[in-house]
Amino acid sequence: MKKSFYKxxxxxxxxxxxxxxxxxxxxxxxxxxxxxxxxxxxxxxNKLFGRxxxxxxxxxxFNDRMYLVLRDKTTKQQTDSLELLExxxxxxxQHAPFNQSEFIIDRLVNHYVNFIEHQRVKYLTxxxxxxxxIEVTELKKRLDSFEKNDPSFQxxxxxxxxxxxxxxxxxxxxxxxxxxxxxxxxxxxQRFEDRKNPPATDNGLLYLETLDPKDSDTxxxxxxxxxxxxxxFTQ
Amino acid sequence: MIRSSIIACEDWFAKENRKSAYLAxxxxxxxxxxxxxxxxxxxxxxxxxxxxSFIVREDNTLMALxxxxxxxxxxxxxxxxxxxxxxxxxxxxxxxxxxxxxxxxVMLDTLQKLxxxxxxxxxxxxRLVLLYLIFASxxxxxxxxxxxxxxxxxxxxxxxxxxxxxxxxxxxxxxxYLCSGLGKLTNELWKNGTALYYTxxxxxxxxxxxxxxxxxxxxxxxxxxxYTLVFEIAFxxxxxxxxxxxxxxxxxxxxxxxxxxxxMLYGFEEVFILLLGLFLTNDEALRIARRxxxxxxxxxxxxAVNYAANS
Numbered sequence: 112m113k114k115s116f117y118k119x120x121x122x123x124x125x126x127x128x129x130x131x132x133x134x135x136x137x138x139x140x141x142x143x144x145x146x147x148x149x150x151x152x153x154x155x156x157n158k159l160f161g162r163x164x165x166x167x168x169x170x171x172x173f174n175d176r177m178y179l180v181l182r183d184k185t186t187k188q189q190t191d192s193l194e195l196l197e198x199x200x201x202x203x204x205q206h207a208p209f210n211q212s213e214f215i216i217d218r219l220v221n222h223y224v225n226f227i228e229h230q231r232v233k234y235l236t237x238x239x240x241x242x243x244x245i246e247v248t249e250l251k252k253r254l255d256s257f258e259k260n261d262p263s264f265q266x267x268x269x270x271x272x273x274x275x276x277x278x279x280x281x282x283x284x285x286x287x288x289x290x291x292x293x294x295x296x297x298x299x300x301q302r303f304e305d306r307k308n309p310p311a312t313d314n315g316l317l318y319l320e321t322l323d324p325k326d327s328d329t330x331x332x333x334x335x336x337x338x339x340x341x342x343x344f345t346q
Numbered sequence: 347m348i349r350s351s352i353i354a355c356e357d358w359f360a361k362e363n364r365k366s367a368y369l370a371x372x373x374x375x376x377x378x379x380x381x382x383x384x385x386x387x388x389x390x391x392x393x394x395x396x397x398x399s400f401i402v403r404e405d406n407t408l409m410a411l412x413x414x415x416x417x418x419x420x421x422x423x424x425x426x427x428x429x430x431x432x433x434x435x436x437x438x439x440x441x442x443x444x445x446x447x448x449x450x451x452v453m454l455d456t457l458q459k460l461x462x463x464x465x466x467x468x469x470x471x472x473r474l475v476l477l478y479l480i481f482a483s484x485x486x487x488x489x490x491x492x493x494x495x496x497x498x499x500x501x502x503x504x505x506x507x508x509x510x511x512x513x514x515x516x517x518x519x520x521x522x523y524l525c526s527g528l529g530k531l532t533n534e535l536w537k538n539g540t541a542l543y544y545t546x547x548x549x550x551x552x553x554x555x556x557x558x559x560x561x562x563x564x565x566x567x568x569x570x571x572x573y574t575l576v577f578e579i580a581f582x583x584x585x586x587x588x589x590x591x592x593x594x595x596x597x598x599x600x601x602x603x604x605x606x607x608x609x610m611l612y613g614f615e616e617v618f619i620l621l622l623g624l625f626l627t628n629d630e631a632l633r634i635a636r637r638x639x640x641x642x643x644x645x646x647x648x649x650a651v652n653y654a655a656n657s
Contacts, residue, residue: 140528
C-alpha cells in the first residue's frame with residue numbers, strides 16, 4: 112500500500128514541476144508588458160506565486176519630496192516649512208550599515224508617498240481618458256471625490272499626517288494655533304549630461320532644503336503630485 | 347517520446363539528493379537570516395506590527411476570509427514573535443522536519459501580511475525560499491538527529507521532491523533576473539547606458555559619500571549599466587553551462603555586493619547571494635565546507651596553543 116503510494120507521488124512530481132514552471136515563467140514574463148492580463152486571469156496563482164521581478168526596472172530620474180507646511184490659524188501666514196524625505200535619506204546614510212531603524216521609517220513613509228502618487232496618476236488617467244479638455248476646477252473636484260471615496264487613499268494620507276505630527280514633536284516645533292498641510296512633489300535629478308555642473312551647495316553628501324522662497328534650490332516648478340488641504344492638529 | 351523523456355528525467359531526479367549539502371546550509375542560513383532580521387527590527391516592532399503604530403491599517407487580504415485575524419495577531423504581536431523565534435530555532439536544528447518548515451513559512455507569511463508596506467523583493471524571495479524548502483530534504487547535515495530511510499520507494503520520492511525544490515529555487519533566481527533584465531530593455535535609460543547614474547543619484551539609495559563621484563564618471567556608469575543588463579539576461583541561460591557557471595556566480599556576487607555597499611539594500615542582497623550558492627555542485631559545496639571547517643579548527647587550535655603558552 113505504502114509502496115504504491117510513494118510510486119504514485121513520484122510519478123506526479125515531474126509533471127507538476129513542469130506545469131508549475133510553465134505557469135510561473137509565463138506569469139513572471141507577462142509582468143514585463145504593461146498589461147498583465149495573465150496575472151488578472153489567474154488571480155489566486157498570481158497572489159501566491161506571482162511576483163513582478165522588476166528590480167530597478169523603472170530607472171527613476173527624480174527624488175520624491177514631502178514638504179510639511181505650517182501656517183497660523185488666524186493670520187493664515189506660513190510660519191514653518193520642512194522637507195521630510197530627504198532628511199530620512201540623510202539619516203539612513205549617516206547610520207549605514209547599522210541603519211535598520213532609519214531604513215524602516217524611510218521605507219514606510221516612502222511606501223505611502225509612492226502609493227499616493229500612484230493613486231493620483233490612476234485617478235488623473237481615469238478622469239482625463241474621456242474628457243481631455245476638462246477645466247482645472249472640475250478636475251480638482253473630481254480628484255477630491257475619487258480620493259474621499261477610496262479608503263486605501265484615506266488610510267495612506269492619514270498615515271503621512273500621523274508621521275508629520277511625530278516629526279514636528281521630535282523637532283519641538285510649536286504647533287499651538289497652527290494648522291498644517293503636506294505637499295508631495297518630484298524633484299528632478301540633474302540630467303546625466305549636466306552631471307558636471309552640480310548645484311552650489313553640493314558637497315558630495317546630501318543636503319537639506321525647505322519650501323522657503325529664499326531657498327534657491329527649491330523650485331516649485333518640479334512636478335507637484337499632491338497637495339492636501341490644511342488640517343488642524345486636533346483632527 | 348515524451349513518456350520516455352519523463353521517465354529519464356524521473357530517474358535522474360530520483361537517483362540522489364543532488365543538493366543535499368547546500369540545501370542543509372540554506373535551511374540554517376535562511377533561519378539565521380530571519381533571526382537577524384528580527385533582532386535588528388526589535389526596537390521597531392511597535393511601529394511595524396502593533397495596533398498603536400502611526401500607520402493606519404487598511405487590511406484587505408486575509409481580513410476578508412478571517413475577520414479580525416490580523417488585528418488579533420497585532421494585539422498579541424510579542425507572543426507571536428516569541429513563538430516565531432522558537433520555530434526558527436527548531437528549523438535550524440532540523441527538529442520537526444517539514445512540519446516545522448511549513449509552520450515557519452506560514453508564520454513568515456503572516457508577519458509579512460501584518461505590514462505589507464515594509465516587504466521588498468528580498469522578503470518576497472525569502473518567502474518563496476521557505477516555501478520551496480518545505481519540499482526539500484535538507485536534513486542530511488546540521489541536524490540534531492539523523493533518520494535513515496529504509497524504504498527505497500520513499501527514498502526515491504524524497505529525492506525527487508528535494509531535487510524539484512532545489513531546481514525550483516535555482517529557476518526562481520533565474521526568472522527574477524530574466525524578468526528584471528528584459529524589463530530593463532523596455533526602459534530608455536537602461537538602453538542608453540545612463541540608468542546607473544540615476545539609480546545612484548537617488549537620495550534613498552545613496553549608501554556612501556562616494557556614490558556621487560562614481561555616478562559622475564561616464565565610463566563607470568556605462569560599464570555598470572550594461573554589466574547589470576547583460577548579467578541579468580545572460581545568467582538564466584549561461585549559468586547552466588558548466589564552463590560559465592563559476593564566472594556567473596562570481597559576477598552575481600560582485601553585483602549584489604556592489605548594491606549592498608552602495609545602495610544600502612542589506613537584507614535583500616543577502617538572500618540573493620545565498621541563492622547563488624545553489625549553483626555549486628554537492629561536491630563543491632562539501633569541499634568549501636571542509637575548507638572552512640579546517641580554517642576555523644586551525645584558528646581555534648592556534649588560539650588554544652597561544653593561550654596555553656602565555657599562561
